[in-house]
Amino acid sequence: MSTPVLFDLPGPRARARIRIATIVGGLLVLAVIAFVLWRLGGNGQLDPARWSVLTDPRTGVPQALGEALVRTLQVAAVGMVLATALGLLLAVGRLSDHRWLRIPSATFIEFFRAIPLLVVIFALYFVLPKFGAEISAFAALTGGLVLYNASVLAEIFRAGILSVDRGQREAAFGLGMRKGQVMTLVLLPQAIRRMLPVLVAQLVVLLKDSSLGFIIGYFELLRQARSLVEFFTPRFGNEYTFQLYVAAGLIYIVINVLLSQVAKYVEKRTRRNRKTAATSEVAASAEAPVGTPAGPA
Amino acid sequence: MQFYADNAGLFWDAFLTTLGMSVLAGLLAVVLGTLLAAFRVSPILPLRGLATFYVETFRNTPLTVVFFFIIFGLPQIDFVIGFFPGSVLAVGLYTAAFVCEAVRSGINSVSPGQAEAARALGLTFGQSLRQVVLPQAFRTVVPPLGNVLIAMVKNTSIAAGFSVSELSSLLPRLVNANAGELVLVLVGVVACYMVITLPAALALNRIERRVAILR
Amino acid sequence: MRTTRNLAALAALGLALSACASEAGNQATESAENTAEVQEDVEFDAGTTMAELNEAGAITIGTKFDQPGFGLLNPDGVPEGFDVEIGKLIAAELGIAAEEIEWVETVSANREPFIQNGQVDMVIATYTINDARKQLVDFAGPYYLAGQDIMVAAGNPEGIQGPDDLAGKNVCSVEGSTPAQNIRDNYPEATLTLFDVYSKCADALTNGQVQAVTTDNVILTGLVAGNPEGFELVGNPFTEEPYGIGLTLGDTDFRNFVNDVLEESFENGSWADAWDRTAGAITGEEAPEPPQVDRY
Numbered sequence: 133m134s135t136p137v138l139f140d141l142p143g144p145r146a147r148a149r150i151r152i153a154t155i156v157g158g159l160l161v162l163a164v165i166a167f168v169l170w171r172l173g174g175n176g177q178l179d180p181a182r183w184s185v186l187t188d189p190r191t192g193v194p195q196a197l198g199e200a201l202v203r204t205l206q207v208a209a210v211g212m213v214l215a216t217a218l219g220l221l222l223a224v225g226r227l228s229d230h231r232w233l234r235i236p237s238a239t240f241i242e243f244f245r246a247i248p249l250l251v252v253i254f255a256l257y258f259v260l261p262k263f264g265a266e267i268s269a270f271a272a273l274t275g276g277l278v279l280y281n282a283s284v285l286a287e288i289f290r291a292g293i294l295s296v297d298r299g300q301r302e303a304a305f306g307l308g309m310r311k312g313q314v315m316t317l318v319l320l321p322q323a324i325r326r327m328l329p330v331l332v333a334q335l336v337v338l339l340k341d342s343s344l345g346f347i348i349g350y351f352e353l354l355r356q357a358r359s360l361v362e363f364f365t366p367r368f369g370n371e372y373t374f375q376l377y378v379a380a381g382l383i384y385i386v387i388n389v390l391l392s393q394v395a396k397y398v399e400k401r402t403r404r405n406r407k408t409a410a411t412s413e414v415a416a417s418a419e420a421p422v423g424t425p426a427g428p429a
Numbered sequence: 430m431q432f433y434a435d436n437a438g439l440f441w442d443a444f445l446t447t448l449g450m451s452v453l454a455g456l457l458a459v460v461l462g463t464l465l466a467a468f469r470v471s472p473i474l475p476l477r478g479l480a481t482f483y484v485e486t487f488r489n490t491p492l493t494v495v496f497f498f499i500i501f502g503l504p505q506i507d508f509v510i511g512f513f514p515g516s517v518l519a520v521g522l523y524t525a526a527f528v529c530e531a532v533r534s535g536i537n538s539v540s541p542g543q544a545e546a547a548r549a550l551g552l553t554f555g556q557s558l559r560q561v562v563l564p565q566a567f568r569t570v571v572p573p574l575g576n577v578l579i580a581m582v583k584n585t586s587i588a589a590g591f592s593v594s595e596l597s598s599l600l601p602r603l604v605n606a607n608a609g610e611l612v613l614v615l616v617g618v619v620a621c622y623m624v625i626t627l628p629a630a631l632a633l634n635r636i637e638r639r640v641a642i643l644r
Numbered sequence: 645m646r647t648t649r650n651l652a653a654l655a656a657l658g659l660a661l662s663a664c665a666s667e668a669g670n671q672a673t674e675s676a677e678n679t680a681e682v683q684e685d686v687e688f689d690a691g692t693t694m695a696e697l698n699e700a701g702a703i704t705i706g707t708k709f710d711q712p713g714f715g716l717l718n719p720d721g722v723p724e725g726f727d728v729e730i731g732k733l734i735a736a737e738l739g740i741a742a743e744e745i746e747w748v749e750t751v752s753a754n755r756e757p758f759i760q761n762g763q764v765d766m767v768i769a770t771y772t773i774n775d776a777r778k779q780l781v782d783f784a785g786p787y788y789l790a791g792q793d794i795m796v797a798a799g800n801p802e803g804i805q806g807p808d809d810l811a812g813k814n815v816c817s818v819e820g821s822t823p824a825q826n827i828r829d830n831y832p833e834a835t836l837t838l839f840d841v842y843s844k845c846a847d848a849l850t851n852g853q854v855q856a857v858t859t860d861n862v863i864l865t866g867l868v869a870g871n872p873e874g875f876e877l878v879g880n881p882f883t884e885e886p887y888g889i890g891l892t893l894g895d896t897d898f899r900n901f902v903n904d905v906l907e908e909s910f911e912n913g914s915w916a917d918a919w920d921r922t923a924g925a926i927t928g929e930e931a932p933e934p935p936q937v938d939r940y
Contacts, residue, residue: 139472139554150473157475171506192719199721246626247619248583250597255615258754261761262612287576333530336489343491346840349709349749351721354493358841359709359717365843366712366926369871370850373843374505381494388489501844504851512837512853589819591844592837601820601840605752 177374185364185372186379193360193376200356201383207270207352208339211277215338216331218278219285224315226290237286244283250344252276257348269350273342281338288330292323325402332395336388343384353380432613439599444621447595450517451582451625457521458581459574462528467558469533480529487526492587495519500591516588524581531577535570536562575633579626596621682736693898697765698739705731706750706764706890710841712866713923714770723747727768729918730787730889730906734766737905752820756780759890766902767890770860772822773938782895783888784902787915789935791881792823793861795849795868798876802855806880810834814854816845823859826883842867850874860885865927886935903937910934 142150172178185191225237244252253276260267267275296319304318324331346355357380364372433440468480487495499519503510510518539562547557567574586597596618603614688695697703707715707727714725732742750758750769758764759781770790773783794815796804802813811833817824819838827834837854839845845857846867857864861881868875889906891899909915916931924931 139548142472146472153473154475157473157479161475161479168506175505175507177505196719196721242627242630245579246623246630248586248597248622250583250586250589251600251615251619251622254600255619258757259612259615261757261763264761266761266763333488340489340491343493346493349751351717354491358843360719361843362710362712362841363716363718364870365846366716366866366870369874370843370847373847374502377494377497377502381490381498384491384494385486385489389485392485392489501847501851504847504853509851509853590840592816592839592848594838598819598838601752602824602838605820605822606825611757 182371183375186375196356196360197353197379197383200351200353203350203356204339204342204352205387207274207277207342207345207350211274211281211338211342212335214274214278215281215285216335218282220289220320222282222286223289223293224320226286227293229311241283241286244279245287249276249280249341250347252279253344254347269345269348272348273345273350273352276344277338277341280341281334284334284337285331288327288334289320289323292327293319295326296322328399328402329395332392336391339388339391340384353383356380432607432610433617436603436617439603440596440617440621443594443596443599444624446513446593447582447585447621448625450513450520450585450588450593450595451578453517454520454524454585455578455581457517458524458528458578461521461525463532463563465525465529466532466536469529470536470558472554484526484529487523488530490523492519492523492584493590495523496587496591512588512592516585516591516593519591520581520585520588524577524584527577527580528574531570531573532563532566534573535566535568538569539565572633572637575629575636579629579633582625582629583622682741683739686737686739689897692901693765693892693895694738694901701740702744702746703735703738703740703766704746704748704764705735706748706755706758706767706769707731708751708769709749711770711863712842712870713862713926715768724922726788726919726922727770727887729922730909730915731766731768733909733914733918734889734902734905737901737908755890759892762892769890770863770887771890772885773888777890778940780893782891782893782899783938783940784891784899785888785906785937786886786935787889787906787937788862788887789932790860790862790885790887792826792858792883792885793864793881794878795857795864795875796855796878797849797852798872798874800876800878804856804878806878807831807834807858807882810856810858813856816848816854816857817859818842818845821859822885823883827858846871846875862923862927865929866923869926869928886938900939903939907937910937 169178176182185193186197187194189195222237222241225233226241228234228237253273256267256275257269257272260272293315300318300322301314304314309317342352343354345352346358349355351359357376360376361370361373364376465480465483468476469484471477496516496519499510499522500512500515503515536558543561543565544557547561552560585593585595588595589598589600599618600614604611607614686698688698707723707725709715709717709723711725711727715723715727716725717723728747731745731747735742735745748758748764750764750767755767755769755771756777759767767781771777771783772790773786777783792807794804794807794810796802802809804810804813807827808831810827810831813834814837815827815834816837816839817827819840824836824838827836837845837848839848842857842859842863845854845859848854849857850871857867861877864877868877889902891902906915909918915934919931923929
């Protein structure tokens with residue numbers, strides 16, 4: 133919001149300078165795009181026949197990518213719900229008055245934040261069965277996503293709970309509420325609303341991370357694209373490699389942008405809500421230290 | 430223990446590779462991310478647009494896809510890049526988007542009065558950003574920036590699929606050579622990551638507490 | 645706003661594309677036909693694995709999903725290849741139809757655990773028989789003899805004739821595979837470039853990021869078939885990789901049964917037929933001489 137403060141409304145000369153910079157910048161960007169397209173064309177990557185593999189149902193590609201997208205969304209949906217729930221529990225646990233709750237929660241959070249998700253998924257899928265617990269690729273992938281993201285979300289929720297004005301908590305206790313009531317009826321609703329943008333950013337990360345399912349053979353979108361590349365390679369060389377990966381990348385971007393747009397919409401609505409209007413200024417400053425998702429992955 | 434003694438050299442090399450990738454990609458991400466954040470609050474529209482487009486693209490693409498475009502996509506426009514530099518570039522470019530958002534939220538958290546005062550003193554956009562806003566922003570930005578960088582260390586594991594012999598690449602390699610030792614391999618790899626991430630997280634918690642007092 | 649525009653652009657692109665047919669679509673290959681005749685009335689001694697599987701009418705087989713010609717997932721999500729056909733042959737002899745086989749992806753890291761934990765009944769996954777693995781699982785077969793070979797850019801600009809010429813060169817293979825380990829152990833002067841799948845090696849060779857690709861010759865032949873103008877095989881195998889079928893350790897009855905099935909398929913031509921429909925169809929090569937089953 134401080135953007136306008138950092139520079140004056142430009143005068144005529146500054147406007148002229150900015151206009152020149154705008155034109156030069158725009159031309160530069162256009163030049164880069166043109167160069168990329170020219171080289172791609174030079175290497176035959178823009179040939180429509182190579183792209184039509186994505187839309188020609190006889191190749192099985194559109195169906196395969198569609199099904200893989202469904203599998204990606206399934207993992208992501210289950211993962212998002214469970215990670216949010218577990219994250220809330222962990223956050224409350226870490227803020228608990230009881231040592232026996234606080235310490236395990238903190239250890240859990242720090243442990244899963246410290247190791248790569250890839251390794252967690254690998255371990256769940258390959259090591260658990262050694263101890264007699266069979267686990268499907270879906271469960272292992274979801275489990276890994278939940279364990280890791282719940283830890284990150286727990287920290288986001290904790291920051292949110294701590295950022296709620298102290299007076300809220302004191303007033304609630306003053307009204308004779310018990311600890312559990314203060315948390316569930318007063319602190320959490322405010323914390324969650326306040327942390328919504330960060331929460332959604334982390335859920336986007338979760339959705340993208342479902343692509344790590346490739347390591348255990350869960351056929352989500354990216355693994356499916358790779359598998360199609362493998363399938364076409366002995367027949368057509370790398371004719372479709374670039375196209376298939378571009379398609380997978382675009383699908384991810386579209387879905388994630390949609391998710392972010394929904395979040396922005398929800399955020400706008402809650403901002404307009406008069407009940408939270410009073411706290412939104414506090415939130416703006418309290419958000420800062422945790423203003424980004426802790427775990428791009 | 431015999432297993433670790435036999436493979437100590439491998440673990441050490443892989444550890445150094447992960448560390449090296451992390452440091453180089455981290456530098457790239459912080460420099461580029463800060464620059465992008467400056468673009469995003471600047472008066473020049475194409476710069477703002479470019480930075481916004483960059484951040485939205487990289488934040489919404491899985492890192493594996495970014496890797497793929499750097500390692501195999503760039504040759505399609507006739508730039509061939511080595512696997513290690515390519516991996517550093519992929520992780521750095523990707524993380525820069527998250528650094529940018531962290532720094533930007535930091536800039537937004539600096540009280541508008543500070544910027545107003547800087548402007549009133551006659552400082553230009555660049556000066557007020559460099560000498561007044563950013564130094565303060567970086568202080569509030571430390572915790573989220575730290576989290577982004579810790580996550581980045583772990584993200585270097587994607588490079589295992591692109592011919593960088595870092596820690597995660599030890600999983601398939603050692604497991605194939607020692608079929609019975611799966612758990613040992615995992616424990617070793619996890620421990621190596623923790624050597625980097627846990628001290629970083631602890632340091633971060635400490636800084637977080639100090640910043641909290643300052644505010 | 646932006647989203648809507650993106651979607652519109654995508655839709656427009658889709659329309660423009662659907663107008664033209666793709667080469668892949670025109671050549672859409674029928675998935676290999678299964679010719680193995682399912683044995684309707686077979687009797688097995690009670691208590692044997694064969695009787696159990698026959699009773700259940702279903703079997704779980706681990707195979708690879710990313711090995712051209714041997715086990716490769718097609719766009720319909722069904723694996724196809726020589727390994728898969730061998731699995732169908734064995735299942736047919738157990739009285740199990742091809743549709744009743746559950747295919748599970750096994751990668752190099754989980755073949756032994758999956759057999760040991762009973763998550764699969766057998767593993768047919770370009771699985772090289774060696775002494776270390778014999779400690780953990782039993783092997784039927786071999787049903788195929790592969791050999792590690794080298795693929796180079798067409799015209800062989802680097803003049804690579806064998807593994808000794810790899811010194812100082814960038815050589816591509818798959819991490820965690822036996823061929824990669826072999827280069828590491830025996831030809832340490834070669835620089836290894838390791839990916840997770842072979843198609844990336846092919847891309848890297850095309851881009852000049854590596855000078856050679858090495859793995860079992862059958863897989864390389866598949867890659868050359870995909871891009872005959874770009875690649876060629878050195879054709880000088882320098883190892884022997886007998887592919888076996890992994891079974892639970894100590895289940896000798898089952899191992900003998902699988903060996904019998906394999907020997908029969910060698911003789912009655914169904915083995916060669918399976919080859920022609922899968923790996924042979926890609927490479928255009930005739931079925932080789934079947935190997936000698938090793939009843940160790």
